[in-house]
Amino acid sequence: MIDSRREGSIVDIRELQRKAEQIRIDLLNMIHRARMGHTGSSLSNTDILTALYYDVMRIDPKRPKWEDRDYFIASKGHAVESLYCILADKGFFPKEELDTFCAFGTRLIGHPNNKVPGIEMNTGALGHGLSISVGLALAARKDGRPNRVFTLMGDGEQAEGSVWEAAMAAAHYQLDNVIGIIDRNRLQISGNTEDVMSLEPLADKWRAFGWEVVEVDGHDIAELVEVFRSAPRKAGKPTLVIANTVKGKGVSFAENVQHWHHHVPSDAELEQAVAELNERLRELSL
Amino acid sequence: MSKNTIPNRQVLCETLLEIARQDKDIMVLTSDSRGSAAMTAFAQQLPEQFVETGIAEQNIVGIAAGLAAGGKKPFVASPACFLSMRSIEQIKVDVAYSRTNVKLIGISGGISYGALGMSHHSVQDIAVTRAIPGLAVVLPADRHETKKMTEALVNYDGGVYIRIGRNPVEDCYTSADEVDFQLGKAVRMRDGKDITLIAAGETVRVALDAAELLAASGISCRMLNMHTIKPLDVDAIRQAADETGAIITLEEHSIYGGLGAAVAETVVQHRPVPMRILGIPDEPAIAGKTAEVFAHYGISPANIRQIAIQMLEQKR
Numbered sequence: 001m002i003d004s005r006r007e008g009s010i011v012d013i014r015e016l017q018r019k020a021e022q023i024r025i026d027l028l029n030m031i032h033r034a035r036m037g038h039t040g041s042s043l044s045n046t047d048i049l050t051a052l053y054y055d056v057m058r059i060d061p062k063r064p065k066w067e068d069r070d071y072f073i074a075s076k077g078h079a080v081e082s083l084y085c086i087l088a089d090k091g092f093f094p095k096e097e098l099d100t101f102c103a104f105g106t107r108l109i110g111h112p113n114n115k116v117p118g119i120e121m122n123t124g125a126l127g128h129g130l131s132i133s134v135g136l137a138l139a140a141r142k143d144g145r146p147n148r149v150f151t152l153m154g155d156g157e158q159a160e161g162s163v164w165e166a167a168m169a170a171a172h173y174q175l176d177n178v179i180g181i182i183d184r185n186r187l188q189i190s191g192n193t194e195d196v197m198s199l200e201p202l203a204d205k206w207r208a209f210g211w212e213v214v215e216v217d218g219h220d221i222a223e224l225v226e227v228f229r230s231a232p233r234k235a236g237k238p239t240l241v242i243a244n245t246v247k248g249k250g251v252s253f254a255e256n257v258q259h260w261h262h263h264v265p266s267d268a269e270l271e272q273a274v275a276e277l278n279e280r281l282r283e284l285s286l
Numbered sequence: 287m288s289k290n291t292i293p294n295r296q297v298l299c300e301t302l303l304e305i306a307r308q309d310k311d312i313m314v315l316t317s318d319s320r321g322s323a324a325m326t327a328f329a330q331q332l333p334e335q336f337v338e339t340g341i342a343e344q345n346i347v348g349i350a351a352g353l354a355a356g357g358k359k360p361f362v363a364s365p366a367c368f369l370s371m372r373s374i375e376q377i378k379v380d381v382a383y384s385r386t387n388v389k390l391i392g393i394s395g396g397i398s399y400g401a402l403g404m405s406h407h408s409v410q411d412i413a414v415t416r417a418i419p420g421l422a423v424v425l426p427a428d429r430h431e432t433k434k435m436t437e438a439l440v441n442y443d444g445g446v447y448i449r450i451g452r453n454p455v456e457d458c459y460t461s462a463d464e465v466d467f468q469l470g471k472a473v474r475m476r477d478g479k480d481i482t483l484i485a486a487g488e489t490v491r492v493a494l495d496a497a498e499l500l501a502a503s504g505i506s507c508r509m510l511n512m513h514t515i516k517p518l519d520v521d522a523i524r525q526a527a528d529e530t531g532a533i534i535t536l537e538e539h540s541i542y543g544g545l546g547a548a549v550a551e552t553v554v555q556h557r558p559v560p561m562r563i564l565g566i567p568d569e570p571a572i573a574g575k576t577a578e579v580f581a582h583y584g585i586s587p588a589n590i591r592q593i594a595i596q597m598l599e600q601k602r
């Protein structure tokens with residue numbers, strides 16, 4: 001029997017890796033065109049989103065409001081570029097629309113907008129996503145629906161108190177259909193997360209709040225797929241995936257560089273970045 | 287008329303409970319506030335439709351938005367002072383901006399917690415909620431209007447902030463059957479030609495009493511129950527300005543940004559007429575019971591009569 005979750009999805013890991021690099025190229029072009037965007041943050045979460053959207057999540061671009069779909073809540077809403085590029089690539093809306101990113105009157109604004117098919121909620125103010133996910137998960141459970149709720153948070157976002165209100169509630173209600181993901185790239189807008197506001201020991205904090213915690217390499221798509229597929233890892237417990245990532249991943253001169261958080265690549269930088277990513281694509285095709 | 291002993295919050299719970307027995311999508315959420323929200327009966331009788339979030343007002347609104355996005359019809363019942371301040375960003379983004387069908391019941395609103403101090407007063411809630419696009423803002427006058435309002439809101443698909451008080455208020459209507467509640471449509475409870483009193487929530491009873499007092503002094507007074515602050519019934523306000531030429535507003539709220547401000551915004555852009563705004567001045571409200579605090583700040587029939595007489599003299 002075909003698992004409908006993976007029907008029509010890409011199961012070949014290499015193909016997923018190529019997809020991720022292509023999405024990186026797309027988002028860099030989009031940001032360069034718009035002259036604005038959260039470049040480093042989007043490059044950081046691209047592999048996570050690729051694993052979710054091209055393999056793990058049960059979704060149907062033709063039916064964005066399908067009742068039994070898995071939900072994705074972009075709690076770190078500022079990293080929306082990779083998400084838009086993926087949704088367009090999946091066919092939720094025409095790819096040409098990416099040209100309107102952040103343009104006058106566009107619906108593709110700089111944070112997730114639920115007027116865009118495939119976007120569930122308007123996010124962008126940090127610390128909101130996990131509470132919403134708790135509500136979605138409760139509704140699904142009450143109606144006996146199989147939906148899982150994937151919530152991507154930033155590591156800097158962990159300083160928001162509301163994250164922990166939601167963490168407490170998800171464990172209290174034993175919502176094992178909630179899967180939280182932290183894009184742990186260790187950089188926030190003002191610098192290293194541990195200098196701005198120490199988060200460590202982060203895994204222990206989540207465990208203490210009643211979550212099943214697993215740490216992965218957030219750029220190892222095979223590992224990401226395996227971990228996401230395995231959730232819930234313990235019945236009655238929400239899962240927290242700490243995805244260790246590199247901000248600016250895939251572009252050598254952007255990696256781990258603080259100002260690339262929302263730096264817009266110059267023409268030369270774009271050219272070099274795309275060349276690097278194309279080289280990686282070539283390697284993956286060998 | 288004998289003194290009413292049933293608070294609006296109790297009527298809200300009973301009405302919701304009755305409807306929720308049939309409509310399983312209706313859910314009630316409280317933040318350790320089920321007692322003060324009079325929702326204990328709901329929690330006991332429909333536990334599957336009840337969610338407790340603990341003392342976490344940001345989380346309660348976010349969870350409600352998620353429930354709504356998942357097809358439920360959540361009603362959050364949390365003290366107005368916290369709900370309208372601590373969780374205002376969740377109200378703005380998760381409810382209004384995301385267009386989720388969440389009803390936000392601000393309980394113990396205004397100066398209901400009279401002696402507990404400014405931390406527990408909510409006299410800025412109307413100002414902040416009415417500035418948020420896509421959010422309706424309503425205040426019921428008495429238990430009968432509360433019942434009809436609750437029934438109407440169950441069928442309204444969208445975010446609403448409902449402010450209710452803690453203590454029983456004297457009836458403004460003789461029965462619920464008499465109430466024709468329509469969101470965004472003011473109720474002309476008395477007609478008159480010399481001046482208009484506009485009130486909302488618990489000041490409606492004061493306005494009705496004031497109108498009677500004015501009538502006894504030979505002043506013909508129109509009285510509008512502006513139960514919906516947003517969307518505002520601008521037609522009723524323009525008509526009041528055109529036909530009576532003077533307006534006094536009464537509210538259990540800061541004189542800044544509430545009912546008076548909303549009415550004034552309409553009046554000055556339509557046809558300026560003399561106006562007075564009665565409410566809580568820009569200070570931490572004095573301690574006391576509602577009637578005492580109202581009287582202290584001039585929200586009383588006697589003071590309204592005096593002001594009306596002065597305004598009518600100016601008009602001549």
